Amino acid sequence: MTLLACYGGSFDPVHLGHIAVAVAVRDALAAEVALVPAADPPHKDATHATAAQRVRMLELAIAGEPALRVDARELEREGPSYTVDTLRLLRAEQGPHRPIAWVVGGDSLLQLDAWHRWREIFAHGHVLAVARPGSPLRADEIAARAPAVERQLGFRRRPAEALARSPAGGFATLELPRLRPESSTEVRRLVADDGDWEPMLPPAVAGFIRERRMYGYGAATPPSL
Numbered sequence: 142m143t144l145l146a147c148y149g150g151s152f153d154p155v156h157l158g159h160i161a162v163a164v165a166v167r168d169a170l171a172a173e174v175a176l177v178p179a180a181d182p183p184h185k186d187a188t189h190a191t192a193a194q195r196v197r198m199l200e201l202a203i204a205g206e207p208a209l210r211v212d213a214r215e216l217e218r219e220g221p222s223y224t225v226d227t228l229r230l231l232r233a234e235q236g237p238h239r240p241i242a243w244v245v246g247g248d249s250l251l252q253l254d255a256w257h258r259w260r261e262i263f264a265h266g267h268v269l270a271v272a273r274p275g276s277p278l279r280a281d282e283i284a285a286r287a288p289a290v291e292r293q294l295g296f297r298r299r300p301a302e303a304l305a306r307s308p309a310g311g312f313a314t315l316e317l318p319r320l321r322p323e324s325s326t327e328v329r330r331l332v333a334d335d336g337d338w339e340p341m342l343p344p345a346v347a348g349f350i351r352e353r354r355m356y357g358y359g360a361a362t363p364p365s366l
Contacts, residue, residue: 144172144305145235146269147212148244149224152178152195153188154350155202156328156341158321162271165317166244167208170301174244175212176203179222189329190355192216201345223257228265232309240305241266242313247278254289263297267304267311278314333357 146166152159155176163174178195188195196213203209214230215222224243231241243266245253250270253259262268272278280298284291294312301313323341331338333356339347350358 142239142305144170144240144242145231146170146172146174146242146244147177147227147231147266148174149177149179149215149222149227151188151325152176152199153190153325154195154328154342154346154356155198156323156325156346157343158323158341160202160206160343161317161321162244162246163203163209164206166269166271166315169315170305172242172305173208173210175210177212177215177227180216180218194349194353194355198346198349201349202343204345221257225256225258225261225265228262232265238308240308242269242304242311243267244269244271246270247272247276250278251283251287251290253293254287260293263293263310263312266309267307267313268294268297269301269304270312270314272314272316274317274320277316329356333360335359 148163148166150159163176166172167174176199178192178199180192190198196211196216199211203211215227228241228243235241243262245268247270256262270278280291280295283294297310297312299311299313301315304311304313328338328341330336332350342350350356
């Protein structure tokens with residue numbers, strides 16, 4: 142069965158680095174990728190764009206990309222967006238046999254033990270960690286920085302392509318083909334400061350931000366005389 146890879150985040154705004162991760166997972170694993178915007182990320186500050194704006198930016202960013210879609214379910218329920226709850230609902234919908242993986246970045250992986258009921262995640266899906274080029278998330282490094290996490294990962298580790306062979310319970314890493322410099326925080330800062338932010342975003346997303354004057358767009362430009 143086709144692997145369903147769920148990629149969660151604030152996407153505030155979605156940038157080319159986010160899309161590169163989604164495309165890399167899709168292409169490397171022949172996966173269907175669902176981008177899951179969080180309503181109230183427990184480990185981050187409040188979002189700057191509205192839920193509707195973040196969904197629309199995601200839709201614009203992936204338009205024309207096969208096997209990529211937006212899953213807005215976390216915006217439709219109240220309270221914090223806990224990954225384990227989202228995976229539990231997905232498992233109920235997809236049935237017991239569909240391979241499902243939750244995609245995380247390397248930094249998030251090292252903080253996995255701070256997530257709500259994090260050990261239960263493996264009962265509903267796999268965890269797929271995306272590593273920066275040259276930072277392969279070796280077991281000894283994870284053990285040194287997050288020993289509780291590595292104790293859960295050690296016996297679950299397998300090649301990324303093997304995730305599609307079982308519904309849940311595994312861990313794998315996927316290294317990005319090249320380093321991505323984009324970050325949502327930096328995009329917002331550059332927008333507010335009238336910096337060079339548009340190359341970091343899909344053109345349609347940049348246009349959406351300009352049209353709605355989001356993130357302080359235009360505030361740093363002095364009025365014409």
